[in-house]
Each structure stands twice: as C-alpha cells, then as structure tokens.
Amino acid sequence: MPDIETIRAQFPILSQKVNGHALVYFDNGATAQKPRRVIDAISEYYTSSNANIHRGVHSLSQKATGLFEASRKTIASHFNIAHEQQIIFTSGTTDSINKVAIGLSKNYLKPGDEIILSAYEHHSNILPWQLWAQENGGVLNVIPLLPDQTLDYTAYENLFSEKTKLVALAHVSNTLGVVADVGRIKAIADRHSVPVLLDGAQSAPHMNIDLHALNVDFFVCSAHKMYGPTGMGLLYLSEKWLEELPLAHTGGGTIKTVSFEKTEYAEGALRLEPGTPHIAGAVGFAAAIDFMSTVGMAALFDHESKLSQLAQKRLLEIQEVSVYAQSHHKAGVISFNVKGHHPFDVGTLLDKYGIAVRTGHHCTQPLMRHLGVQGTVRISFAAYNTEAEVEFFADKLKKVIKMLG
Amino acid sequence: MGIAEKEKEIIEEFELFGDDWEGKYEHLIELGKSLPLIDTTLKTDDRLIQGCQSRVWLRSEYNEGRMEFTADSDAIITKGMVALMVRVLSGESPEEIVKARLEFVDQIGLKQHLSPTRANGLVSMINRMKQEAVSHLKH
Numbered sequence: 001m002p003d004i005e006t007i008r009a010q011f012p013i014l015s016q017k018v019n020g021h022a023l024v025y026f027d028n029g030a031t032a033q034k035p036r037r038v039i040d041a042i043s044e045y046y047t048s049s050n051a052n053i054h055r056g057v058h059s060l061s062q063k064a065t066g067l068f069e070a071s072r073k074t075i076a077s078h079f080n081i082a083h084e085q086q087i088i089f090t091s092g093t094t095d096s097i098n099k100v101a102i103g104l105s106k107n108y109l110k111p112g113d114e115i116i117l118s119a120y121e122h123h124s125n126i127l128p129w130q131l132w133a134q135e136n137g138g139v140l141n142v143i144p145l146l147p148d149q150t151l152d153y154t155a156y157e158n159l160f161s162e163k164t165k166l167v168a169l170a171h172v173s174n175t176l177g178v179v180a181d182v183g184r185i186k187a188i189a190d191r192h193s194v195p196v197l198l199d200g201a202q203s204a205p206h207m208n209i210d211l212h213a214l215n216v217d218f219f220v221c222s223a224h225k226m227y228g229p230t231g232m233g234l235l236y237l238s239e240k241w242l243e244e245l246p247l248a249h250t251g252g253g254t255i256k257t258v259s260f261e262k263t264e265y266a267e268g269a270l271r272l273e274p275g276t277p278h279i280a281g282a283v284g285f286a287a288a289i290d291f292m293s294t295v296g297m298a299a300l301f302d303h304e305s306k307l308s309q310l311a312q313k314r315l316l317e318i319q320e321v322s323v324y325a326q327s328h329h330k331a332g333v334i335s336f337n338v339k340g341h342h343p344f345d346v347g348t349l350l351d352k353y354g355i356a357v358r359t360g361h362h363c364t365q366p367l368m369r370h371l372g373v374q375g376t377v378r379i380s381f382a383a384y385n386t387e388a389e390v391e392f393f394a395d396k397l398k399k400v401i402k403m404l405g
Numbered sequence: 406m407g408i409a410e411k412e413k414e415i416i417e418e419f420e421l422f423g424d425d426w427e428g429k430y431e432h433l434i435e436l437g438k439s440l441p442l443i444d445t446t447l448k449t450d451d452r453l454i455q456g457c458q459s460r461v462w463l464r465s466e467y468n469e470g471r472m473e474f475t476a477d478s479d480a481i482i483t484k485g486m487v488a489l490m491v492r493v494l495s496g497e498s499p500e501e502i503v504k505a506r507l508e509f510v511d512q513i514g515l516k517q518h519l520s521p522t523r524a525n526g527l528v529s530m531i532n533r534m535k536q537e538a539v540s541h542l543k544h
Contacts (some may be wrong), residue, residue: 006535019426342480344458349482352426374479375458403431404481405438 001299008384010035010291021354024389028175029333029380030358031224032205034288038228041287045280052276054253067281072269075234078289079219080210086242086269089277092233093201094124096220099235099272100197101128103249104166111137114163116194118151118180119370121175123201123363129168139163145370149325150178156185160192167196167217171203172191176325177308177333177379179203182214185307192263195241201225205382206304208297223281227382228288232281235272242268244393251275259299295383304332304381307390311379314394320401326374335362335376338397341404343375349400350377355393408501412491412509419513429514430482437484442530443477448472459483461526465537471496472538476530486510486518486527494534502538507531 001007004179008014011033016023023031045067051060053068069084076084090096109115115129119142126140144152167189172179182198189196195217201210204221211219218241223232237245247254247265251274254263265271279380292300311334315321320339338346345358360375361368368375379393406414421468447464454461459480466473474495478484493509494502510516518527 209531340457342483344480349430352430374460403427404434 001295001303004384004386006132007295008386010037011153011384012036012039014384018354018356019316019352024353024355024385024393025383026379026385026389026393027356027358028205028382028385029202029225029362029378031230032227033384034229034284035291037291038284038287041160042229042280042284045283050280053279054270062281063254069280071282074286074289078293079236080212081236082212083239083248086237086239088235088237088269088272089282090220090233090235091231091278092222092224093199093220096218096235097125097197097199098128099248100218100220100245101132103245105132106137106246108246109136109138109165112139112163113165114139114141114159114161116141116143116156116159116164116167116169118169119145120149120176120178120364120367121168121170122174122199122201123365124201125168125170126366143169148327149176149371150327151180153181153184153188157188160188160194162190164194167194168199169196170199170201170247171209172200172206172271172331172333173325173364173367174202174333174366175335175367175376177202177330177335177380178325178327179207179329179331182216185195186214186216190349197239202333203331217241223285223288226285226288227291229278229281229284232278232285234285238271242272245272245276247272249274253277300383303383304385305330307333307381307385307387308334310387310396311381311390315397318394318398320402321397324371332381333378334380335378337373337376338401338404340403344376345404346397346400349403350393351397353392353399355394355396408493408497408505415489415493416509416512426514433485433489433515434481435485436488437478437481437486440477440484440488441475441524443475448477454526454533459526461487461530463530463533465534467499467537467541470498471524472499472502472534474534474543478488478526482518483527486515486541488528490531490534499538499541500543503535505535 013033014023049063049067051064053065071333072084072087076087129140132138143156146152169180169185184194197218198216200219200221205226217238219236221234254266254271254274256266266366308330312323315323315336321336324335343359347357350357358378419429419488443462448462451460452464459478461478463476474491476487476491478487510519
C-alpha cells in the first residue's frame with residue numbers, strides 16, 4: 001500500500017476545512033470521496049470522447065464505445081470474472097436488486113414461494129422482495145442474529161423449505177460491519193439448489209471479491225461507495241441468469257431485430273442495458289477500480305481493520321459507550337451509542353469538530369427494532385483515513401459526551 | 406413582551422458567547438434541559454412530528470386570544486431549539502405567530518438547524534405551530 005499521505009494527496013476534498021477543523025470523513029459507508037483520477041477520467045471523457053455508444057460509425061462513437069467496454073473489462077477483471085458480459089451496468093445497488101426482483105417475479109418466483117434474507121438487511125434488499133411478496137402472496141423468511149449480532153447459521157439452515165427460491169443477503173452489514181460467511185451461506189443454499197444474491201454494497205469497497213470463487217448467482221454493488229461516481233453500479237449475473245433473467249426494463253440498444261409483432265434480443269449484457277447507459281459513470285467506475293488496485297484490496301482491508309480495531313478499543317475505553325457487533329471479522333464499519341444520549345446530538349456536535357459520521361437508522365429499521373434503539377452513530381473507514389483521525393475522533397467524542405452532560 | 410422583544414433578548418443572550426460555539430451549544434443544551442417536560446401521556450402520535458432522526462412532540466392550547474405551546478424532543482439539541490421556539494411564540498396571538506419570521510435563529514448562528522436537509526423535525530414543528538395558529542385566526 002502506498003503511504004497514507006500519497007493516498008490522501010489524491011483526494012482534493014480532504015484538504016478542506018469544516019467548521020474550522022480539518023475534515024475527518026468517517027461517513028464512507030454512505031459514500032466514499034473521489035480521487036483525482038476518477039474526477040479526471042470523467043472530465044476527460046466529456047472533454048474529448050463523448051458520443052453515444054454502440055452502432056455509431058463515426059470515430060468518436062467508436063472511441064466512446066471502446067472506453068465503455070474497456071471499463072466493463074477492467075471491472076470484470078477486478079472481480080475475477082473471465083466473461084465480462086456478466087457485468088451489467090446499472091444505476092447502483094438498489095437498481096440492481098430491483099432488476100433482479102422484477103425479473104425473477106415474471107416467471108421464476110411463484111405465489112407462496114419463500115425468500116430468505118437477514119435481520120440486518122438494508123431497506124434496499126428488503127423492499128423489492130417485500131413488494132413481490134405482497135403482490136404475489138410470497139413469504140420473506142428472516143435469518144435471526146445471535147447475541148453478538150452475527151448471523152445465526154443454524155437458524156438459516158432451518159429456514160429452507162421446498163418453497164425456498166432465493167437467498168438475498170448483505171455481504172457486509174452496512175450498520176454493523178459484520179461480514180457474512182458466504183462459503184457457508186452458499187454451501188447450504190446449494191444443498192437445496194437455491195440461488196444466492198449477494199448485496200456487496202458494503203463489501204466491494206473494503207475487500208477483495210473473487211466472484212469466480214464465491215460462485216454466487218447474483219452480485220450487486222455501487223460505484224460511489226468504491227471511490228467512483230454516483231448513479232453507477234453493477235449487477236453480476238451467473239452464465240445461467242445472464243441468459244435467463246427476464247427483463248425488468250427494455251428499450252433501445254438491447255435488440256438484434258424489432259418489428260411490431262416480435263423482437264429478437266441481443267445476447268449478453270446489452271440485453272439488460274436498455275437506453276443510453278451512464279457512459280461517463282462506467283469510465284469513472286473503472287478509474288476508481290484502478291485507484292483501488294494501486295492501494296491493493298488486501299492492504300486496504302488490513303488498513304481499515306487496524307483503524308476499526310483502534311476505534312473500537314478507544315470507544316470501549318469510554319464508559320458511556322456501547323459498541324454493537326464487537327466481532328473481530330468486520331469490514332471498516334462500527335456502530336455505537338452513547339448511553340443516555342441521542343445519536344443525533346452526538347453526530348451534530350462531532351460535526352462541529354469537522355468529523356463527519358452518520359447517525360440514525362441507516363436504512364435498517366428492522367435491525368434497529370431488534371437492537372431496541374431509535375438509531376446508532378456509525379463510523380466507517382476508507383483508504384485515506386488515519387490513526388490520527390481516529391484518535392482525534394475519540395478525543396472529541398469524550399468532549400461531546402461531557403458537553404451533553 | 407412581544408415576539409420581537411423576545412427575539413432580541415435571545416440574540417443578546419447568545420452574543421455573550423461570541424465565537425465560542427461550545428459555550429453556545431452548552432447553553433442550547435441547558436435550555437433543552439430546562440424545558441418543562443411534557444407528561445408522557447401527552448406524547449401521543451397526533452402530537453408527534455416525525456423528523457428522520459429526532460422526534461418532536463408539540464401540544465398547543467388557545468386561551469383568550471393567545472396560543473400556548475408546550476413541546477418536547479428525544480434529542481437534547483433539538484429540544485434546545487424547541488425551547489427557543491416555544492419561548493418566542495408561546496403567549497402570542499395567532500396573528501403575530503403567523504407573521505413571525507424567526508430570523509433570530511440566523512443571528513444566533515444556529516440557522517443550520519432549520520435547513521430543510523436537517524433531519525430533526527424542527528422545520529415541521531414550526532410549520533405545525535403556525536398551522537395551529539392559523540386555525541385560531543380571527544376572520
């Protein structure tokens with residue numbers, strides 16, 4: 001991993017002051033900041049390569065198409081996928097999950113069928129399935145959490161029935177940082193021949209993800225949490241689903257031939273990418289992947305783990321603080337509360353010291369109900385965060401607690 | 406004391422802190438703590454103003470041409486802001502409340518708490534206070 005100052009120097013936004021203090025950005029779980037190379041790639045694309053892609057005979061269109069498809073290759077290779085057509089560009093994780101949910105509801109999911117998800121899912125991996133369940137008499141079965149807020153794998157295994165058609169699971173809990181044991185999840189699902197959708201919104205930014213090895217049916221994530229642009233994400237499909245997933249949306253660019261009676265669709269990714277895609281977004285996403293490669297995913301995970309462990313240690317030194325899911329296997333996310341104080345107050349005062357944290361339910365209201373709280377304070381790390389920032393945060397948190405009295 | 410005088414009093418109170426934001430927030434927190442508690446039986450859903458994060462309960466009464474407000478919040482900073490609003494608007498006529506622009510918030514440097522992106526339910530609370538005043542306007 002390059003030294004931390006070299007990394008920080010690549011992020012223009014980090015040099016700004018917030019409320020008179022150097023910005024300490026600990027809200028990476030919501031969105032990560034963008035390195036210069038991502039900003040430049042997007043700007044450069046619009047400056048010198050912008051044209052609509054595919055089928056254009058003119059040079060600029062060919063250049064844009066080349067960049068777009070090269071981006072798909074870069075991203076596929078990052079996730080160790082040999083066949084880059086298995087990467088579909090979407091507007092983000094939420095869009096990807098909806099595409100799968102709508103597609104599967106057309107002919108795969110039947111009334112009375114069951115889907116397994118977990119107690120700590122993000123709303124975006126609950127609502128598309130809930131909508132299907134409500135409209136079709138489907139059932140959502142929820143994997144409960146153990147007292148340490150990790151998944152109860154025994155209960156998971158017992159949730160399967162003949163009606164189980166899908167497991168849709170967060171790879172990393174956005175609120176708790178807990179990492180699911182995908183090997184174990186997948187092995188049990190395989191025994192029942194049930195496909196698995198892995199929500200990688202909070203794992204892809206933090207760890208090496210080998211989709212060939214994980215061998216899940218669907219994988220989704222968002223570029224903006226991975227140092228890339230907003231409005232861009234991906235849907236990875238297994239070979240089988242790439243061919244078979246019914247369309248949620250359709251339109252221009254997806255076809256071989258069209259008549260008013262009948263349409264023959266294109267093969268591969270194009271079938272699932274109607275309309276003009278977010279070309280600049282794809283280019284920016286690939287630049288973000290390049291940035292992550294220069295850091296190295298293993299080194300990044302270690303760096304963030306060190307920060308998490310230090311933060312957890314400092315938090316536990318404060319008597320009034322309780323930390324959720326203190327398990328060791330976490331991905332750069334810590335949720336905590338200060339006894340007797342609302343997360344909103346803690347977050348508001350930390351902001352006065354230039355420290356950006358997230359407070360509230362983190363789009364995981366069922367989990368909040370399980371924990372018996374209105375919300376939590378969440379800190380989440382990225383490549384550019386430092387131990388000094390963690391110490392500054394811990395120091396100011398103590399001050400904040402004193403102020404709140 | 407009318408709304409304008411009360412606003413002036415609050416501005417003077419906060420001027421004492423100058424640029425010391427910590428002092429200012431400590432004062433706000435104290436104001437929140439000193440706000441008379443609403444009986445829990447009155448914290449009903451029809452009095453609840455749901456922000457995304459902190460919740461505010463507002464109770465209003467109309468007596469002899471004047472509105473009386475009592476309010477509460479589960480977050481102490483929000484509660485401090487609530488206390489300021491109650492102090493300024495309580496005891497005033499519906500006509501004055503509807504007209505009130507509450508610009509003192511900007512002058513005491515706490516305007517960020519009234520920006521629409523703040524998830525604290527305060528803007529909704531002020532709207533609710535004004536709506537309840539509107540319902541008692543003399544036509």
